[in-house]
Amino acid sequence: xxxxxxxxxxxxxxxxxxxxxxxxxxxxxxxxxxxxxxxxxxxxxxxxxxxxxxxxxxxxxxxxxxxxxxxxxxxxxxxxxxxxxxxxxxxxxxxxxxxxxxxxxxxxxxxxxxxxxxxxxxxxxxxxxxxxxxxxxx
Amino acid sequence: xxxxxxxxxxxxxxxxxxxxxxxxxxxxxxxxxxxxxxxxxxxxxxxxxxxxxxxxxxxxxxxxxxxxxxxxxxxxxxxxxxxxxxxxxxxxxxxxxxxxxxxxxxxxxxxxxxxxxxxxxxxxxxxxxxxxxxxxxx
Amino acid sequence: xxxxxxxxxxxxxxxxxxxxxxxxxxxxxxxxxxxxxxxxxxxxxxxxxxxxxxxxxxxxxxxxxxxxxxxxxxxxxxxxxxxxxxxxxxxxxxxxxxxxxxxxxxxxxxxxxxxxxxxxxxxxxxxxxxxxxxxxxx
Amino acid sequence: xxxxxxxxxxxxxxxxxxxxxxxxxxxxxxxxxxxxxxxxxxxxxxxxxxxxxxxxxxxxxxxxxxxxxxxxxxxxxxxxxxxxxxxxxxxxxxxxxxxxxxxxxxxxxxxxxxxxxxxxxxxxxxxxxxxxxxxxxx
Numbered sequence: 001x002x003x004x005x006x007x008x009x010x011x012x013x014x015x016x017x018x019x020x021x022x023x024x025x026x027x028x029x030x031x032x033x034x035x036x037x038x039x040x041x042x043x044x045x046x047x048x049x050x051x052x053x054x055x056x057x058x059x060x061x062x063x064x065x066x067x068x069x070x071x072x073x074x075x076x077x078x079x080x081x082x083x084x085x086x087x088x089x090x091x092x093x094x095x096x097x098x099x100x101x102x103x104x105x106x107x108x109x110x111x112x113x114x115x116x117x118x119x120x121x122x123x124x125x126x127x128x129x130x131x132x133x134x135x136x137x138x
Numbered sequence: 139x140x141x142x143x144x145x146x147x148x149x150x151x152x153x154x155x156x157x158x159x160x161x162x163x164x165x166x167x168x169x170x171x172x173x174x175x176x177x178x179x180x181x182x183x184x185x186x187x188x189x190x191x192x193x194x195x196x197x198x199x200x201x202x203x204x205x206x207x208x209x210x211x212x213x214x215x216x217x218x219x220x221x222x223x224x225x226x227x228x229x230x231x232x233x234x235x236x237x238x239x240x241x242x243x244x245x246x247x248x249x250x251x252x253x254x255x256x257x258x259x260x261x262x263x264x265x266x267x268x269x270x271x272x273x274x275x276x
Numbered sequence: 277x278x279x280x281x282x283x284x285x286x287x288x289x290x291x292x293x294x295x296x297x298x299x300x301x302x303x304x305x306x307x308x309x310x311x312x313x314x315x316x317x318x319x320x321x322x323x324x325x326x327x328x329x330x331x332x333x334x335x336x337x338x339x340x341x342x343x344x345x346x347x348x349x350x351x352x353x354x355x356x357x358x359x360x361x362x363x364x365x366x367x368x369x370x371x372x373x374x375x376x377x378x379x380x381x382x383x384x385x386x387x388x389x390x391x392x393x394x395x396x397x398x399x400x401x402x403x404x405x406x407x408x409x410x411x412x413x414x
Numbered sequence: 415x416x417x418x419x420x421x422x423x424x425x426x427x428x429x430x431x432x433x434x435x436x437x438x439x440x441x442x443x444x445x446x447x448x449x450x451x452x453x454x455x456x457x458x459x460x461x462x463x464x465x466x467x468x469x470x471x472x473x474x475x476x477x478x479x480x481x482x483x484x485x486x487x488x489x490x491x492x493x494x495x496x497x498x499x500x501x502x503x504x505x506x507x508x509x510x511x512x513x514x515x516x517x518x519x520x521x522x523x524x525x526x527x528x529x530x531x532x533x534x535x536x537x538x539x540x541x542x543x544x545x546x547x548x549x550x551x552x
Contacts, residue, residue, distance in 0.1 A: 012309040013323070013334070017427060018186070018434040018488070019195045019253075019262065020324065024202075025166040025428065032163065033288040036350070046351045047289070048156070048296065057157045058289070064162075065203045071262065074312070074432070075322045115157075124157065124209065150447040151293060151461070151472070152301065156350070158294040158462065171426040174488070184489045185427070186434065196427070212294070212450070213460045294462070295471045295529075295538070300478075301446065304439040324432070333433045340438075341479045347538065391433075400433065400485065 002137070004083040005041040007034035013074045021071035027106055028064065031096040034080040035059065035110065038094070042137045051117070057124060059112040062091060066108030076100055087134055090114060090126040140276070142221040143179045145172035151212045159209035165244055166202065169234040172218040173197065173248065176232070180275045189255070195262060197250040200229060204246030214238055225272055228252060228264040278414070280359040281317045283310035289350045297347035303382055304340065307372040310356040311335065311386065314370075318413045327393070333400060335388040338367060342384030352376055363410055366390060366402040416551070418497040419455045421448035427488045435485035441520055442478065445510040448494040449473065449524065452508070456551045465531070471538060473526040476505060480522030490514055501548055504528060504540040 009030050017023040039059075040046065050056040072078060081097040094110040113126040114133075147168050155161040177197075178184070188194040210216060219235040232248040251264040252271075285306050293299040315335075316322065326332040348354060357373040370386040389402040390409075423444050431437040453473075454460065464470040486492060495511040508524040527540040528547075 012305075013312050014305055014308055014431055014437045014439065016432045018430045018432065019198070020432045021198070021262070023167075023170075023428045024199050025163040025170065028163040028166055029161075029288075029290055032161075032290055036289050040351070048349065048351075060157070060159070060209065061162050061206055063203075063205045065201075067201045068199055071198065073324065075316070075324075124159070150443075151450050152299045152443055152446055154294045155290055156292045156294065156296045161290045163290065167426075167428055170428055174427050178489070186487065186489075211462065213454070213462075295474070297474070297538070299443075299446075300475050301439040301442040304442055305437075308437075308439065334431075336433070336435070336485065337438050337482055339479075339481045341477075343477045344475055347474065400435070 002083040002085065003042070004081050005034075005038045007037040007080045007082060009033075009078045009080065011072050011074045011076045011078060016074050021073055024068060027066065027068070027098060030078070030080055030098070031066075031082070031094075031108065031110065032061075034082040034096055035094055035112070038082045038084075039133075039137070044133055044136055054130075055116040056127070056130075057115050057117050059114055060124070061110050061112050063111040064108060066106055068106040070100075070103060070105045072100060072105055078105065084137060085109065087129065090128055092129065140221040140223065141180070142219050143172075143176045145175040145218045145220060147171075147216045147218065149210055149212045149214045149216060154212050159211055162206060165204065165206070165236060168216070168218055168236070169204075169220070169232075169246065169248065170199075172220040172234060173232055173250070176220045176222075177271075177275070182271055182274055192268075193254040194265070194268075195253050195255050197252055198262070199248050199250050201249040202246060204244055206244040208238075208241060208243045210238060210243055216243065222275060223247065225267065228266055230267065278359040278361065279318070280357050281310075281314045283313040283356045283358060285309075285354045285356065287348055287350045287352045287354060292350050297349055300344060303342065303344070303374060306354070306356055306374070307358070307370075307384065307386065308337075310358040310372060311370055311388070314358045314360075315409075315413070320409055320412055330406075331392040332403070332406075333391050333393050335390055336400070337386050337388050339387040340384060342382055344382040346376075346379055346381045348376060348381055354381065360413060361385065363405065366404055368405065416497040416499065417456070418495050419448075419452045421451040421494045421496060423447075423492045423494065425486050425488045425490045425492060430488050435487055438482060441480065441482070441512060444492070444494055444512070445480075445496070445508075445522065445524065446475075448496040448510055449508055449526070452496045452498075453547075453551070458547055458550055468544075469530040470541070470544075471529050471531050473528055474538070475524050475526050477525040478522060480520055482520040484514075484517060484519045486514060486519055492519065498551060499523065501543065504542055506543065
């Protein structure tokens with residue numbers, strides 16, 4: 001069973017749309033922040049450092065699926081519960097559950113790849129997930 | 139067969155992240171813009187007017203699923219091809235295909251509900267999709 | 277002397293641009309959040325409540341001036357020190373100082389008006405700043 | 415007299431806040447896009463290319479000053495009229511005027527520096543504005 005790391009977000013006025021509720025792409029933005037927070041909490045260095053030391057640029061998403069059950073508005077504090085559901089060779093799948101107190105507002109998965117920039121500093125390509133990074137996240 | 143409406147986006151520097159590619163929640167932002175553009179192109183008034191005239195606040199998303207095949211960067215022009223795949227009683231499903239020239243960068247679906255604000259001006263609730271609006275979109 | 281309220285922000289990957297530093301409009305976004313945080317910390321209800329109870333929609337900006345001295349990047353925690361430098365009849369001037377530890381990254385002012393929506397629910401107009409709200413912020 | 419380049423923006427639903435008007439940091443985002451559009455229209459290559467060929471990372475802002483006269487909402491098309499008011503050795507000052515038809519919604523200035531990344535690929539530093547780039551923008 002993977003560990004779960006919680007990322008807290010205070011919803012801002014500017015995160016909300018003319019209907020007065022969170023503009024939904026912001027939930028994806030917060031899930032992305034929660035993914036990075038997950039790796040940092042597990043002891044993985046920031047991508048900035050890994051870019052220099054090992055060429056690892058980050059973990060872009062390949063696929064997302066999200067269900068929105070309840071809306072949220074500014075002034076509310078949300079908790080994003082993030083874990084890794086599955087590790088594959090070059091990709092992994094996150095699970096994010098966004099809660100306000102005991103209410104689940106939305107939940108979703110992200111499939112992400114570990115990518116490196118090739119030697120010429122050009123194109124990004126998927127890489128085998130380093131075993132030491134995977135071990136940190138258990 | 140539903141009509142398809144194309145929404146064009148010029149990717150900006152500020153839409154891209156430290157890896158130099160579009161920060162993925164922006165694709166969802168553009169799909170949202172393309173949804174609104176679809177209804178406007180079909181002759182549906184802006185939600186702002188429908189809020190006043192008929193209490194219709196907009197079409198919040200209930201569910202999204204998106205696959206990202208290729209990245210994009212600033213200076214590139216993208217085309218979002220948007221249609222309605224299915225109409226149900228209170229919800230409908232959009233299909234969005236994001237292209238750069240002939241390349242498909244990402245594609246996804248959105249299930250959205252038509253929502254109204256109740257009489258007290260308070261909570262949002264799903265409503266039967268008005269037949270006249272549905273007719274405009276055929 | 278006005279009170280100063282501090283708002284903390286953890287810079288996210290998606291807040292940064294291809295140069296690897298915070299995309300500057302995000303600093304304005306955080307100053308806006310810090311303005312709202314200031315009023316909430318002073319005991320002023322959220323605009324959402326004041327819209328219903330007193331027609332007060334919020335405090336849109338009329339003028340901003342900001343100097344950027346140092347950049348920031350993701351993983352860093354910033355503190356925004358916010359105060360009210362001057363109260364006028366319908367407007368006030370915020371001062372925001374954005375710090376990372378002891379370093380000042382940027383600082384700026386915002387002139388904002390208190391606005392209400394007129395009876396017809398239409399246009400926004402500036403209003404005399406309510407004395408009770410001003411008193412809360414001293 | 416500097417040339418003026420016009421950048422068009424269609425305001426989106428997600429650009430607006432619970433008051434139904436453009437969330438003001440978006441105006442700064444659009445001015446930034448208009449700055450880049452200005453250089454591209456003058457024939458300056460994208461920063462991405464200049465980073466590789468000449469180490470020029472971009473033109474981060476040092477100072478902004480903006481006055482907001484009228485609000486805007488989604489569905490409206492804005493024009494940002496951008497020019498360079500003054501060239502100095504390492505910095506220049508943009509003037510942006512945001513119009514909707516004949517109405518001026520906001521206007522402002524940006525002081526920006528040309529910056530390069532030093533040899534070690536580390537810190538950003540201001541550089542003398544290349545004469546060939548300045549010549550293109552006249």
